Every structure is written in structure tokens, then in C-alpha cells.
Amino acid sequence: MLLSVRAVEKSFETTDGPQPVLRDVSFDLTAGRTLALTGESGSGKSTLLHLVAGLDIPDSGTILVEGQDIAAMGDGARAAMRRDTVGLVFQQFNLIPSLNVADNLTFHARLAGRDPGNIFALAERLGLGDHLHRFPEQLSGGQQQRVAIGRTLAARPRLVLADEPTGNLDEATGDAMMALMRDMAVETGAGFLMVTHSERLAAMLDDRLHLRAGRIT
Numbered sequence: 430m431l432l433s434v435r436a437v438e439k440s441f442e443t444t445d446g447p448q449p450v451l452r453d454v455s456f457d458l459t460a461g462r463t464l465a466l467t468g469e470s471g472s473g474k475s476t477l478l479h480l481v482a483g484l485d486i487p488d489s490g491t492i493l494v495e496g497q498d499i500a501a502m503g504d505g506a507r508a509a510m511r512r513d514t515v516g517l518v519f520q521q522f523n524l525i526p527s528l529n530v531a532d533n534l535t536f537h538a539r540l541a542g543r544d545p546g547n548i549f550a551l552a553e554r555l556g557l558g559d560h561l562h563r564f565p566e567q568l569s570g571g572q573q574q575r576v577a578i579g580r581t582l583a584a585r586p587r588l589v590l591a592d593e594p595t596g597n598l599d600e601a602t603g604d605a606m607m608a609l610m611r612d613m614a615v616e617t618g619a620g621f622l623m624v625t626h627s628e629r630l631a632a633m634l635d636d637r638l639h640l641r642a643g644r645i646t
């Protein structure tokens with residue numbers, strides 16, 4: 430199994446004491462499948478995605494990525510897992526301002542020691558074919574977002590995690606980018622987990638997980 434989440438609980442400390450954010454969350458994601466994570470604002474979606482990405486640790490329960498318990502890993506092993514196995518697409522693009530589009534697109538693949546593949550073909554697919562030599566500040570927000578998506582996918586992660594990755598794009602471009610992310614993830618045999626508020630985007634994926642007040646419903 431690519432991803433197994435079992436009985437995960439997570440609370441955050443507040444001035445009123447610990448506030449439970451995730452309660453008894455369990456699900457699986459198989460390689461090659463796509464899963465939408467939906468739920469109202471504050472239901473715990475981003476918190477769950479951060480835990481799966483190894484950016485935070487659950488209070489109890491287990492998260493296995495390719496059979497490895499990420500809470501049991503040391504910091505170094507968790508960082509290596511994030512670099513080698515997981516690809517993140519967040520709303521903040523975090524492009525490297527001093528690198529042009531071509532070098533931003535290949536950056537993560539090189540960090541992970543992978544061949545980024547045909548960057549021209551990737552740029553064409555992203556609608557960035559004419560922009561490979563531009564720098565991030567010379568791109569629109571939507572174009573920067575497409576670079577961020579392409580950079581993640583060029584590293585061919587086995588688990589692709591996305592948090593509202595098309596939030597800054599118009600509907601048609603957002604749908605096209607979602608389809609591209611989904612297709613590229615599936616083509617490489619990866620699993621794809623995406624947080625979204627959009628019923629339309631959720632319906633484009635194989636399966637759906639809905640959170641209400643931290644529980645799967």
C-alpha cells in the first residue's frame with residue numbers, strides 16, 4: 430500500500446486547552462489512484478495533508494508511506510522521504526527567483542537524483558513552452574503556479590500531495606491543470622491526494638474523503 434492512515438488523532442494547544450482537529454482518521458491510498466479530500470473550512474484538511482507529508486506528527490495513530498511509519502522516522506529519514514517519495518503542490522509556489530523556468534522545473538528532480546525528462550515537452554504540456562527562459566517575477570500568478578506544478582511532477586514523486594493547487598487559476602485553466610496533475614501522477618504510477626473546496630474538481634478524481642469537524646464522514 431502506498432499510503433495507510435490509521436486512527437490518527439491530532440490536537441492543537443489553544444488558550445482554552447487542547448483543541449481536537451483530527452479524530453480517528455483512517456484511510457488508504459493505492460498507487461495509481463486519485464483521492465479528493467473535501468470538507469468545510471477548518472475541518473482539518475490541511476492538517477491531515479501536513480501529517481501525511483511528514484511536516485508534522487500525529488498525537489496518536491500511524492501514517493505509513495510505502496510501509497514506513499513516518500512518526501517513527503528520525504528527522505533525517507523523514508526529510509529524505511519528503512525529498513525522494515513525496516511531491517507537494519501548495520498555494521505558495523516557492524519558486525526560486527534567481528532561476529529561470531527551465532531550471533525551476535528541473536530543480537526538485539535534480540535534488541532527488543532523478544532525470545527530469547524532456548523539459549520542453551513538459552513546458553508545452555504546462556502551456557509554458559515560450560517561457561522557459563523567463564524568471565518567476567516575469568510570470569503571471571497562474572503561470573508561476575503551473576511552474577510549481579511542473580516542478581513537482583518532473584521529480585516523479587510516488588505520492589503527490591496537493592493543497593488547493595488550482596486556487597489562483599481561472600476555472601478553465603484550473604480544470605486543465607488538475608487534469609494534467611492527475612494524468613501525470615497516474616502515468617507514473619503515483620498516488621494523488623488533493624485537498625479542494627471544489628465539488629467539480631473533487632468529481633474529477635477516483636475517490637472522495639470528506640472531513641467534518643475532524644472526522645471522516
Ligand SMILES: Nc1ncnc2c1ncn2[C@@H]1O[C@H](COP(=O)(O)OP(=O)(O)OP(=O)(O)O)[C@@H](O)[C@H]1O
Pocket residue numbers: 441442450468469470471472473474475476477
Ligand atoms: N498550528 C496550529 N495551531 C493551532 N491551531 C491550528 C493550527 N493549525 C490548524 N489549526 C486549527 O485546526 C483547525 C483545522 O485547520 P485546517 O487548516 O486543517 O483546516 P482546513 O480544513 O484545511 O481549512 P481551510 O479549508 O480553511 O484551509 C482549525 O480550527 C485551525 O484553526
